[in-house]
Amino acid sequence: MPRDVGSWTKNKLKILSDYLPVYLKATTRAMERIYIDGFAGPGLNRVRGTGKIVDGSPLIALDAKAENGTTFTRLFFIERDEASALELENTVAQRDTQRRCTVIPGDVNVELPRLIERLPKRSPTFVFLDPEGIDPQWTTLQKIAGWKTELLINFPFGMAINRNPDSGKVNAYYGTREWRPLWESTSPGRIRRLLDLYKNRLQELGWRYTTDADPVVTGTRGQRLYYLIFVSKVEPGQRIMKWVQERPDSAGQLRFKF
Ligand SMILES: C[S@@+](CC[C@H](N)C(=O)[O-])C[C@H]1O[C@@H](n2cnc3c(N)ncnc32)[C@H](O)[C@@H]1O
Known part of the structure; x- marks a missing residue:
């Protein structure tokens, strides 16, 4: 069954679908170009309200x-929910004519x-x-920082971090306890500081290039649901993502950035 999603999901996915073709062009000369989806879902989404x-993300990738025709050479889709992983496997089997994809069930x-x-x-x-x-x-x-990776991360501030009283889980997310005083603060720059702590730590791991503003979905x-953080080890990644962020969202509106 397709996953039921809010209409805002289209804005998130548009960033991905605008970015990937340019990334593929920029990496054409590499022997391999790899895509990894860590939270792949079942493959298809049904938009609430319209039923469309x-x-x-896995099918977009x-x-x-x-x-110039360049595509990913290998794609890996990780999904923890068994039924969703199976459904993704079936959908991919129909579309993946060159057998480039692997669905990995698990955490x-x-x-x-x-x-x-x-x-x-x-x-x-x-x-x-x-x-x-x-x-x-x-x-x-930390583990994937040793590879030539670049990351697009949904930072689920409104959907998770802001509500999460489970400090053990947040510690594991940030890899530090430094988030706590920022989270407890009531000052106006609170969200920005929580976001910057995460981004600064990613930069310390070697993903030096990021965009100054982060699209807000x-x-x-x-209400602010999540932010899309982008980090790369190479300057062109940053340039391409800045260009993508200036493009209109799925409704043709200019993006709200933070
Ligand atoms: C927001 S959805 C992903 C949607 C997908 N990116 C798309 O565009 O259709 C998050 C998915 O991650 C899966 N998931 C949640 N926790 C996970 C984990 N720890 N490891 C792998 N998958 C997980 C959920 O089952 C869900 O299908």
């Missing part, structure tokens, strides 16, 4: 093609460190982490 079926914090060990360290590898909560653990990010009442 839209491709989720599978179909992504640069204007991202177990499977991603295992997977990355088997991949070449120097191949451009795009990692999309799109959790609903604060599942990706810092130790997982808002719900139907304008």
Whole structure:
């Protein structure tokens, strides 16, 4: 069954579908170009309200093609929910004519460190982490930092971090306790500081290039649900993502950035 999603999901996915073809063009000369989806979902999404079926991130990556025809050479989709992993496997089987995809059922914090060990360290590898909560653990990010990765991360502030009283889980997410005084603060710059703590720590792991502003995905009442953080080890990644962020969202509106 497709996953029921809010209409705002289309804005998140548009960033991915605008970025990937340009990334593929920029990495054309590499022997391999790898895509990893850490929270793949079942493949198809059904938009609440309209009932429209839209491709989720794994299918967007599978179909992504640069204007010169370059595509990903291998794609890996990690999904913890068994039924969703099976459904993704079936959908991918119909579309993946060149057998480039592998669905990996299981937890991202177990499977991603295992997977990355088997991949070449120097191949451009795009990692999309799109959790609903604060599942990706810092130790997982530390592990993949040794590879030529760039990351697009859903930072689920409104959906998880702001509400999460479970400090053990937040510690594992940030890899530090430094978030706590920021979280407790009531000052106006609170969200920005919580976001910057995470981004600064990613930069310390070697992903030096990021965009200054982070697109905010808002719900139907304008509430901030999550931010999309981008980090790369190379300058062109940053340039391409800045260009993508200036493009209109799925409704043709200019993006709200933070
Ligand atoms: C927001 S959805 C992903 C949507 C997908 N990116 C798309 O565009 O269609 C998050 C998915 O992550 C899965 N998930 C949650 N925790 C996980 C974990 N620890 N490891 C792997 N997958 C997980 C959920 O079952 C869910 O399918």
